[in-house]
Amino acid sequence: MLPEHCSIKEKTKDCPMPPEFIISIKMKNEEYMVGVTCNGHKKTFFEKLIKLQKDGKVPNGAIQFTDLKTVGTDCIRMDPDDLIHL
Helix, strand or coil: CCCCCCCCEECCEECCCCCCEEEEEEECCEEEEEEEECHHHHHHHHHHHHHHHHCCCCCCCEEEEEECCCCCCCCCCCCHHHCCCC
């Protein structure tokens, strides 16, 4: 499961935008997911990770942004009693 919103906070408020990218750091044969971001905060997140790498707070490695893709399925079954009638 992924968060419903971007991982960035602005002035103590969560970004209301849905995530568009998974952010990870890849080192040799290992990859670590560090967050998710919307397109508007992609550059901000990248710059913050560079700073954290220089400060030794996160591992050095290639910062990668992977597009999130929406997936639909027919295998989810719903009980008709769960529907709300308006």
